[in-house]
Amino acid sequence: MLRPHLLASLGLAALLSSQASLAESRQLPSELGQLQIETVAEGLANPWGLAFLPDGQGYLVTERPGRLRRIAPDGALSAPLGGVPEVFAVGQGGLLDVVLSPDFAADRLVYLSYAEAGDGAAGTAVGRGRLSADATALEGFEVIFRQQPKLSSGTHFGSRLVFDRDGHLFIALGDNNQRSTAQALDKLQGKLVRIHPDGRIPADNPFVDQAGARAEVxxxxxxxxxxxxxxxxxGRLWSHEHGPRGGDEINIPEAGKNYGWPLATHGINYSLLPIPEAKGEAVAGTEPPHHVWEKSPAISGMAFYDAERFPAWQHNLFIGALAGQALIRLQLAGDKVVHEERLLQPLKARIRDVRQGPDGFLYVLTDASDGRLLRLGLARE
Ligand SMILES: [Ca+2]
Structure with missing residues (x-):
C-alpha cells in the first residue's frame, strides 16, 4: 500500500477529491514504467461494454440501465441512441456487451448482448442493428440469440461477444445462478455458444448431432x-469467469469440453457453506482452469495487448477487477501466465471492461453510477 504522504506527493488526493482534476492526465508508478491515466469521458451510468468506431468517430458504450451512447473523440456524450431493445435492468441485468461487425465498414452492424425478460424470469439475449448514418440510432434491430429457458431473477447473465477469424460469433454466458444448468446440455445457461452472425448454427458445432443437446453450445x-x-x-478464444467465493478462472475453451462448474471448483459458496454438487478442485472428465485465483478479484473484461505503441506491454493480458478494484496485468510466456501486477488500485474503482484501442492505448470503463472511460498509456521516459 502507498502511504498517505506518498499519495499526496503524487497528486492523488486531488485526483480523488476533485472532479475538475479528472480531465487532467495523472501518473501512477507501475513495474513497466509510469502509467499515464486520462479521463476521456465521465458521467456514464454503470458503463459495461466499449467499442471503437472507425475513422476517429469516437466510441460506443453501453450503460447497464439500458442506454447505448456514442462518445465523441473529445469526450462529449451523445443522447441515448434509438432502436435499442428494452432490457431487464435488475441486479446484474441490463444492457451488457457491444461489438462491431467484422465488416462494419460495409454493413455498419452493431451487436449487443443484454438481459431480456420473459416467462416470469430473464435470460441473456443477443441482437444486431445497423448504425444510422448520423450515428444516432440502431436501425432494424433483430434478435439472433436467446438463452433458453429464461431462469434468472437478476444474476449471472454473463456476457461477452467475440468474433473469431472465421466470422463465427462466440457468446460467453452465465448460469443464471442456477448451478445445475451449467452441466445440462439441453439448456443454454453456463455455456459458451458459437453461432453465425445471423443466428444460424454452424454445422461443425460439437453437439449438432447429439439428441437432447442444444446445437448452439x-x-x-x-x-x-x-x-x-x-x-x-x-487465434483462439480465451474466456474468464467468476468463481463463487474463490476460484475465478481463465479457460481456453475447446469444442465440446466440460469446464467443470459446479462439479469442479476452487471456491465455496458466499454463504461459506459447501457447494452441494462440488466434488473437488479437480474432477475426472472436466477441464482444469488454465489459470485460477484462489481469492476472487471478481473479474470482468479482457484485452490482449499486441499494439506497437507500448512495446513493454506486448504479450500481456489485461483483465478488469470489480471487487478487486484494479486492472490486472498478466504477463504471458506463450499461453502461460507467468506474472501478475495490479494496476490502478489507488483509484479505488471497479473495472468493468478493458480494450486495446486502434491507437494502441488501453481503454478502461469504471463501474459506478458516475462511471468513466479512461485512457491508459506508459509515459515516455
Ligand atoms: Ca472451471
Missing part, C-alpha cells in the same frame, strides 16, 4: 463469464 460447465477475447497470437 461450444463448451459447458461455466459459471458466469464476463470476459472473453481472441488471443491475437494463437
Amino acid at each position: 461450444w463448451s459447458y460447465g461455466h459459471r458466469n463469464q464476463q470476459g472473453a477475447a481472441l488471443n491475437p497470437w494463437s
Whole structure:
C-alpha cells in the first residue's frame, strides 16, 4: 500500500477529491514504467461494454440501465441512441456487451448482448442493428440469440461477444445462478455458444448431432463469464469467469469440453457453506482452469495487448477487477501466465471492461453510477 504522504506527493488526493482534476492526465508508478491515466469521458451510468468506431468517430458504450451512447473523440456524450431493445435492468441485468461487425465498414452492424425478460424470469439475449448514418440510432434491430429457458431473477447473465477469424460469433454466458444448468446440455445457461452472425448454427458445432443437446453450445460447465477475447497470437478464444467465493478462472475453451462448474471448483459458496454438487478442485472428465485465483478479484473484461505503441506491454493480458478494484496485468510466456501486477488500485474503482484501442492505448470503463472511460498509456521516459 502507498502511504498517505506518498499519495499526496503524487497528486492523488486531488485526483480523488476533485472532479475538475479528472480531465487532467495523472501518473501512477507501475513495474513497466509510469502509467499515464486520462479521463476521456465521465458521467456514464454503470458503463459495461466499449467499442471503437472507425475513422476517429469516437466510441460506443453501453450503460447497464439500458442506454447505448456514442462518445465523441473529445469526450462529449451523445443522447441515448434509438432502436435499442428494452432490457431487464435488475441486479446484474441490463444492457451488457457491444461489438462491431467484422465488416462494419460495409454493413455498419452493431451487436449487443443484454438481459431480456420473459416467462416470469430473464435470460441473456443477443441482437444486431445497423448504425444510422448520423450515428444516432440502431436501425432494424433483430434478435439472433436467446438463452433458453429464461431462469434468472437478476444474476449471472454473463456476457461477452467475440468474433473469431472465421466470422463465427462466440457468446460467453452465465448460469443464471442456477448451478445445475451449467452441466445440462439441453439448456443454454453456463455455456459458451458459437453461432453465425445471423443466428444460424454452424454445422461443425460439437453437439449438432447429439439428441437432447442444444446445437448452439461450444463448451459447458461455466459459471458466469464476463470476459472473453481472441488471443491475437494463437487465434483462439480465451474466456474468464467468476468463481463463487474463490476460484475465478481463465479457460481456453475447446469444442465440446466440460469446464467443470459446479462439479469442479476452487471456491465455496458466499454463504461459506459447501457447494452441494462440488466434488473437488479437480474432477475426472472436466477441464482444469488454465489459470485460477484462489481469492476472487471478481473479474470482468479482457484485452490482449499486441499494439506497437507500448512495446513493454506486448504479450500481456489485461483483465478488469470489480471487487478487486484494479486492472490486472498478466504477463504471458506463450499461453502461460507467468506474472501478475495490479494496476490502478489507488483509484479505488471497479473495472468493468478493458480494450486495446486502434491507437494502441488501453481503454478502461469504471463501474459506478458516475462511471468513466479512461485512457491508459506508459509515459515516455
Ligand atoms: Ca472451471
